[in-house]
Amino acid sequence: MSAEDVLRRLKREGHKLTAGRKAIIEMFVRNPDERFSAKDVYDGMVAEHPHMSLDTVYRTLSLLEEHQVIEETQPSEGVAKYQLACVQSHHHHLICIACGKVSVLQSCPLSSCEMDLGGFLPVRHRFDVYGYCPACASV
Template sequence: MNVDQALSLLKEHGYKFTGKREQMLSVFAEEKRYLSAKDVLTALQTDYPNVSFDTVYRNLSLFEDMEILEVTELEGEKRFRFHCSTDRHHHHLICLDCGKTKQVHACPMEWINGSSDEEFEVTGHKFEVYGYCSSCSTAAEV
């Protein structure tokens, strides 16, 4: 997903184009990591000093509902990033320091589906691995 694709998707679904929405999406295009609502609010306040947390969170929720953004929870807080452009099923490695993510194409559900429990129907899942990327773990050693 990128800014133009996201704006087109919003337009297709009847949502207005606004400078704030475009700038919010641009923040995600510039950052290749999960961002909190506070991160987004801080980035917008330079151009929109009166933007409210409610406005940011309402738009983040809209973007999540439209699958423009993916969401995870880190340290008890929702974090967002652009939805991956691949349609291939995958999961993520997430750096706890810088927030950088890396796609992982192996899936533990293959094991669970293979042992199929007839009393439980899986309708979705999420698998994330947390740790430190090579840059952050090297910096911590210095």
């Protein structure tokens, strides 16, 4: 996914294409495996965009998450982190709480659960497993 693809999609959906939004999108596209907090994004933007507020960053992150451009993960320290959405098929994540490494879990735990949802029709879901990667677990 390129920054231009994302910007075209947002424009088609009626959203403004501000310089700040473009810069935030480019930050995620340039660093597809990195996870950023809202403060990380703000700190990365303030030098080039000194008038950008933290509120603007939060609104942009919300918009990008709503359009499935980025995904949120909640590390153990309670601070939401965002990364470029995976474009792979349906999958979930294993997240190391020590080093932050994110691995893909291809099987879906929901599909293997024998549960009665009482007529509830799931549209989407998330399943992240937090723990220690092999390198951090052996320390």
